[in-house]
Amino acid sequence: MRTGLAEELRRLDGASYGRYKSLTGTWRMPGFTLEVVRGQADPFAPPARVAVHVPAERAGFPGELRNCPVRRRALAGYLARQAADAAARTPLHVDCGRQEVLDRASCRIGDGRDGEERGAVTVRMGVELPGRGRRIDGRAAEDVLCRLLPRLVERALHYASLDAVEVRRFVDAVEDADALRRALDPLGLVAFVADGAVLPRRSGVDERPLTGPGVVPFASPDAFRVAVDLPNAGRVTGMGVPEGVTLIVGGGFHGKSTLLRALEAGVWDHVPDDGRELTVSRTDTVKIRAEDGRRIERVDVHAFVSHLPSGADTADFSTDNASGSTSQAASLVEAVEAGARTLLIDEDTAATNLMIRDARMQALVAKDREPLTPFVDLARSLHRDHDVSTVLVMGGSGDYMDVADHVLMMDAYLPSDVTARARELARVPTGRKAEADAFPAVTHRRPAPASVDSLVRGRSRVRARGTDALAFGEEQVDVRAVEQIPDRGYVTGIGFAMELLVRRGHLDGKRTLAEALDLLDRELAGGAVELLAVYDDDCAVPRRHEIAAALNRLRSLRVNR
Ligand code: ADP
Ligand code: MG
Numbered sequence: 001m002r003t004g005l006a007e008e009l010r011r012l013d014g015a016s017y018g019r020y021k022s023l024t025g026t027w028r029m030p031g032f033t034l035e036v037v038r039g040q041a042d043p044f045a046p047p048a049r050v051a052v053h054v055p056a057e058r059a060g061f062p063g064e065l066r067n068c069p070v071r072r073r074a075l076a077g078y079l080a081r082q083a084a085d086a087a088a089r090t091p092l093h094v095d096c097g098r099q100e101v102l103d104r105a106s107c108r109i110g111d112g113r114d115g116e117e118r119g120a121v122t123v124r125m126g127v128e129l130p131g132r133g134r135r136i137d138g139r140a141a142e143d144v145l146c147r148l149l150p151r152l153v154e155r156a157l158h159y160a161s162l163d164a165v166e167v168r169r170f171v172d173a174v175e176d177a178d179a180l181r182r183a184l185d186p187l188g189l190v191a192f193v194a195d196g197a198v199l200p201r202r203s204g205v206d207e208r209p210l211t212g213p214g215v216v217p218f219a220s221p222d223a224f225r226v227a228v229d230l231p232n233a234g235r236v237t238g239m240g241v242p243e244g245v246t247l248i249v250g251g252g253f254h255g256k257s258t259l260l261r262a263l264e265a266g267v268w269d270h271v272p273d274d275g276r277e278l279t280v281s282r283t284d285t286v287k288i289r290a291e292d293g294r295r296i297e298r299v300d301v302h303a304f305v306s307h308l309p310s311g312a313d314t315a316d317f318s319t320d321n322a323s324g325s326t327s328q329a330a331s332l333v334e335a336v337e338a339g340a341r342t343l344l345i346d347e348d349t350a351a352t353n354l355m356i357r358d359a360r361m362q363a364l365v366a367k368d369r370e371p372l373t374p375f376v377d378l379a380r381s382l383h384r385d386h387d388v389s390t391v392l393v394m395g396g397s398g399d400y401m402d403v404a405d406h407v408l409m410m411d412a413y414l415p416s417d418v419t420a421r422a423r424e425l426a427r428v429p430t431g432r433k434a435e436a437d438a439f440p441a442v443t444h445r446r447p448a449p450a451s452v453d454s455l456v457r458g459r460s461r462v463r464a465r466g467t468d469a470l471a472f473g474e475e476q477v478d479v480r481a482v483e484q485i486p487d488r489g490y491v492t493g494i495g496f497a498m499e500l501l502v503r504r505g506h507l508d509g510k511r512t513l514a515e516a517l518d519l520l521d522r523e524l525a526g527g528a529v530e531l532l533a534v535y536d537d538d539c540a541v542p543r544r545h546e547i548a549a550a551l552n553r554l555r556s557l558r559v560n561r
Contacts, residue, residue: 002027005034006146013138017042017131020141031058032153034145037536040129047093047126049536052153056110056119060159065171066119072109073101074174074269076121078167080107081271082156083123091128091144092152095538099207099276100268100486101174103524103541105532121157124536172232173277177269180236181280183228187240190342190389191263191281192228193218194238198275199255199262200413207486209275216255216413218279223417224408236278239415244405245379246391247422248415255413256393260287260346263391264484267543286340286545288332289349290324291481295555300443303378303436304329304354307371314371315443316561324351325372331481331549332375336388337442338548339514343382345375346393349483356397359431373436379403381439401426444512445559452507452554454499462499462537464491472498475556482549490546493539496532497524497547498554509560513551517544 002008005027012019021039032054040048066072080096083106087094095106105124112118127149130140155161180192193199197218200210209215220239227237241263248256266281295318302315305326312319322330328351335343347355357374380403382388394400401407407422408415454460454473463471467485470477472495485491497520501507504523506516523531524541532539551557 001033005029006142009136009138009142009145011138012136012141014132015136015138017129017134017136019136020048020129023048029146030150032150032157034149037124040127042134043131047091047128049124050127051122051124052149052157054121054123054153054157056117056121059119059121059157061109061119061121062159063119065167066109068175069111070175070178071171072111073103074171075167076104076107076109077101077174077271078170079109079121079123079157080104082162083107083125083152086152086156087125090148091130092148093126093128093538094123095125095489097487097489097540099270099274100265101271102268102486102490104489105537105539106489123153123157124538126538169272173272174269176230176233177277177280179230180228180278181266181269181283184240184280184282187226187228188243189226189240190243190246190285190391191241191266192226192238192279193220193241193259193262194236194278195220195225197238197262197277197279199258199279201258201261209273219414221408221415221417223419224406224415233278238278241281241391242406243387243389244383245389245400245403246406246408247400247404248391248393248408248410249395249418249422250410252395254410256395256410257346257348258413259410259415260344260391260393263344265486267484268486282342283543284340284545285342285344286335286338287344287346287483288328288335289346289481289483290328290351290354291331292322292324292327294322294327294330294478294481294553295320295557296322296326296330297552297557298445298559298561299330299333300440301326301329301333303333303440304373304375305371306373320555325354327351327481328354330552333442334548334552335545336382336386337444337514338517338545340545341387342389342391344391347396348393355394356399357435358397358399359433362433362435363431367435376400376403377434377436378439381437385439386441398425399430399432402432443561444514445561446509446512447507447516447551448509448558448560449502449507451556451558452498452502452551453556454495454502460499462492462495464488464495467491470495470550472550472554473556475554477550477553477555479546479550479553482546482553484543485546487540489538489540490542492537493532493542494546494550496537496539497542498551500531501547501551513548513559517548520544520547 084096110116110120130137226240
């Protein structure tokens with residue numbers, strides 16, 4: 001262990017900037033250790049990376065805040081936020097994500113495994129090392145690393161400096177959300193929205209809850225109300241969304257998409273006061289949408305697309321430039337392939353011709369001229385034969401009343417049960433003929449590892465561009481249409497996970513994508529974020545569904561079947 005960081009920095013004052021690299025190593029600091037993982041090559045290069053380790057005794061967090069993986073994740077999420085607050089407007093950068101509380105590399109509470117001390121706190125961050133031109137500014141560096149950083153540790157990572165009630169509330173809230181999500185499956189539900197939940201967000205670019213007198217808190221319709229007992233909050237009531245096909249109808253601007261987006265985000269736990277703390281959906285819930293222009297690699301879309309003018313085989317379909325309908329068909333099949341059991345679809349982002357084909361259009365355009373089979377004829381079978389539920393927002397067509405198990409109407413942001421009325425209406429024939437009666441089993445694909453290459457001139461290149469794209473090797477993966485991506489670190493996590501699938505041999509050309517993801521899931525379970533953190537960049541542990549979605553959008557991907 002190295003000592004005397006302050007003196008060392010003073011010694012380096014005025015030296016060429018690259019000498020910062022000599023700081024690499026572990027330093028003893030008052031009350032913690034500072035690991036300089038990577039120096040900074042020049043003033044314009046990415047910040048240096050450091051990790052702060054605070055021993056359990058110093059950190060002082062009581063056992064009940066960290067006695068299980070969920071509570072450790074929550075505590076880490078809380079501490080990352082405190083550290084990020086303390087680091088605001090300084091050269092220190094702590095990644096804490098936004099409203100979601102994810103397993104992140106930036107903060108970790110030791111669980112006693114792998115030589116880690118139980119209850120110790122590790123925070124990883126970026127540090128912009130100060131320079132004067134191309135020279136080291138040793139005095140300023142001393143200020144950052146020997147004054148600012150210890151102050152951050154003291155303020156944000158010592159239990160004694162924190163608001164005990166607030167910490168507890170945060171940890172309890174996350175544990176409750178997790179418990180609520182686990183309760184869904186045994187209750188036959190795909191999602192739950194608590195009474196009193198605040199679903200709307202401040203704006204399209206601000207995920208914090210909408211505030212003000214105009215906000216209508218959620219209230220469940222009687223027919224869908226269920227009660228669940230939670231470890232900390234006790235009994236809560238709300239709307240249970242059952243398995244099967246659930247249709248959400250209602251006038252424009254009445255809150256349909258807002259409800260669906262809350263279900264999208266419900267796969268993650270949220271911070272207290274988010275408004276969606278107790279709005280959860282199953283972890284295997286995937287949003288599906290149209291995305292023209294994406295690539296498709298050997299996906300069996302014949303359930304949706306029977307024949308194409310080009311003569312391409314739709315049971316083994318590849319393209320570099322999908323249409324709206326083929327992209328949505330492929331995304332849906334890929335989601336089921338990766339293990340999705342609940343699909344969310346919003347008319348706002350769906351391809352109309354893949355969703356509906358009404359009686360008149362059936363009469364005008366003969367079936368042999370129309371390659372598409374609309375989802376309305378497949379949704380039932382998807383549930384009956386494959387146990388895949390759908391929650392669908394559709395205000396513009398009544399044809400789904402024929403296939404929906406449940407119909408909810410949003411009216412001025414409040415849902416009501418209109419299932420009986422919809423059934424009645426569905427008894428009046430429209431003259432529409434069903435175009436399919438079964439959704440076929442998904443064909444599993446075996447990705448070729450050589451086609452998932454993160455290297456550029458022998459060096460790994462995995463870098464998120466906000467939440468829009470992932471630079472992966474020589475490729476740019478466009479993930480704008482992968483809607484369940486909460487923040488930039490999550491995108492980085494996806495990239496690392498893709499690389500790990502290859503590095504650890506899970507993708508070996510013989511395993512199916514689903515099998516490879518099973519193996520990775522097992523490794524990442526229980527907060528083994530360390531596996532991703534070895535890459536040393538801010539990242540969060542992604543779900544298998546977004547890893548699969550990104551792989552499927554990697555233009556170099558090749559598969560065997
Ligand atoms: P729809 O999909 O039915 O057309 P949206 O879900 O897009 O409607 O919502 C329309 C607007 O209403 C959005 O600006 C949204 O933020 C706002 N909104 C949604 N739910 C609520 C609510 N419960 N209280 C207040 N405003 C809401
Ligand atoms: Mg909408």
